[in-house]
Amino acid sequence: MAKKLINWTERYSIFYDEIDEQHKKLIDMINELYDSFSRGKANEILEEIILRMIKYTDYHFKVEEKYFSKYSFSDEKAHIKEHEKFVSEVNKFYNDLKNKNINLSYEVMNFLRNWLLKHILVSDKKYSEEFKLNNIKEL
Numbered sequence: 001m002a003k004k005l006i007n008w009t010e011r012y013s014i015f016y017d018e019i020d021e022q023h024k025k026l027i028d029m030i031n032e033l034y035d036s037f038s039r040g041k042a043n044e045i046l047e048e049i050i051l052r053m054i055k056y057t058d059y060h061f062k063v064e065e066k067y068f069s070k071y072s073f074s075d076e077k078a079h080i081k082e083h084e085k086f087v088s089e090v091n092k093f094y095n096d097l098k099n100k101n102i103n104l105s106y107e108v109m110n111f112l113r114n115w116l117l118k119h120i121l122v123s124d125k126k127y128s129e130e131f132k133l134n135n136i137k138e139l
């Protein structure tokens with residue numbers, strides 16, 4: 001059975017299905033990375049998973065940011081900054097890995113896990129609560 005670093009629970013729901021589905025996909029990718037790493041898969045395979053994760057994260061952030069401007073989210077700027085910071089950190093990490101400056105580690109995967117879960121629980125919940133208060137039923 002595949003090893004999981006994160007188990008999705010309702011606690012992570014922000015009550016918009018489209019976004020929850022995207023968060024679940026990101027969690028799946030972190031779990032895939034964790035499982036592959038635990039099984040001692042080759043660096044090329046791990047890099048491929050990370051690259052896929054980077055691309056999907058980029059897509060996901062763009063979707064959220066589109067809704068921020070569509071619904072005039074009050075904390076848009078700070079939220080986008082958080083996204084940008086994460087993107088640059090993960091890109092740096094990916095390049096270091098490719099250039100063999102570093103190896104993947106449990107610390108790195110814990111960073112990904114903790115960042116994503118905290119971002120969902122604190123920052124993403126912030127916009128979803130505001131949207132709900134503004135009676136936005138569906139994104």
Ligand SMILES: [Fe+2]
Nearest residue numbers: 064119123124
């Ligand atoms: Fe976000």
Ligand SMILES: [Fe+2]
Nearest residue numbers: 023064120124
């Ligand atoms: Fe998100």
